[in-house]
Amino acid sequence: MCEEKPYYGYPTWHVLSNFFLGSLILIASIIGYFKINPLMLILIPPAIYFFWNGFSWMRGGSLEQKLKIREEFMRIVKPVDGELVLDVGTGGGLLAIGYAKAMKRGKVVGIDLWIPAMGGTSMETAVKNAELEGVSDKVEFRRGDTCNIPYPDNHFDKVVASFAVHTIPCKKRDEAFKEMIRVLKPGGTLALLEPKSDRWIRWCVDENLRKKLKEIGLRNVRFHPMTITYPKKRTVYVITGIKGVKP
Numbered sequence: 001m002c003e004e005k006p007y008y009g010y011p012t013w014h015v016l017s018n019f020f021l022g023s024l025i026l027i028a029s030i031i032g033y034f035k036i037n038p039l040m041l042i043l044i045p046p047a048i049y050f051f052w053n054g055f056s057w058m059r060g061g062s063l064e065q066k067l068k069i070r071e072e073f074m075r076i077v078k079p080v081d082g083e084l085v086l087d088v089g090t091g092g093g094l095l096a097i098g099y100a101k102a103m104k105r106g107k108v109v110g111i112d113l114w115i116p117a118m119g120g121t122s123m124e125t126a127v128k129n130a131e132l133e134g135v136s137d138k139v140e141f142r143r144g145d146t147c148n149i150p151y152p153d154n155h156f157d158k159v160v161a162s163f164a165v166h167t168i169p170c171k172k173r174d175e176a177f178k179e180m181i182r183v184l185k186p187g188g189t190l191a192l193l194e195p196k197s198d199r200w201i202r203w204c205v206d207e208n209l210r211k212k213l214k215e216i217g218l219r220n221v222r223f224h225p226m227t228i229t230y231p232k233k234r235t236v237y238v239i240t241g242i243k244g245v246k247p
Helices: 012-035 038-061 063-076 094-102 123-132 170-182 207-216
Strands: 084-088 107-112 139-143 156-162 184-195 218-228 234-243
Touching: 012 038, 063 094, 063 156, 063 184, 063 218, 063 234, 084 094, 094 107, 094 123, 094 139, 094 156, 107 123, 123 139, 156 170, 170 184, 170 207, 207 218, 207 234
Parallel strands: 084 107, 084 156, 107 139, 156 184
Antiparallel strands: 184 234, 218 234
């Protein structure tokens, strides 16, 4: 009998959106070939690209990939025994459970809205994963919005997130940054794993982001490169900063 393994989600949106666009373009190409002009077959290469991209994103759902990312993240942002850690947009609890496993003492909280089709996880999934990884006593999951975190000021030693912040609508991102920094203790660490850029949603890891985080209250803001292999080999960044101590 196979041992049950944790499920940390799947890049559902990326897979479905690429397959949908590929199918749409392929259908338009075929209809156009018969109804408009044979040159409409020129649309087939773009359709193939979207199908290929969809299959490439499917690799991101593997447990091996998820655990490698967690291991590298925690190598950069090391767990400290006895800390209180918040994982924002926790999904299946990948980072929350990782930090809980690394500490003999301490506690980790994971919050999320668990929107359907945005990763294929739920609060029940996260709770079950914690049970499978043997840390149910050190991790707690609850529903919560990154733009309105249900905890008091200066509460957590670390606030972490994995591929969560860039998905927040652009107009609300500053609010999310302020909330994550608000619940950090002075001297606490904010650590976010995010893609380099995405022009469609106006996200970019650059000097403008560094300046913004400093203005909101972080110091020593750094961008740590990390290589992942889906949907292709690419560089993403662990963004870290320390909450300043008010004089």
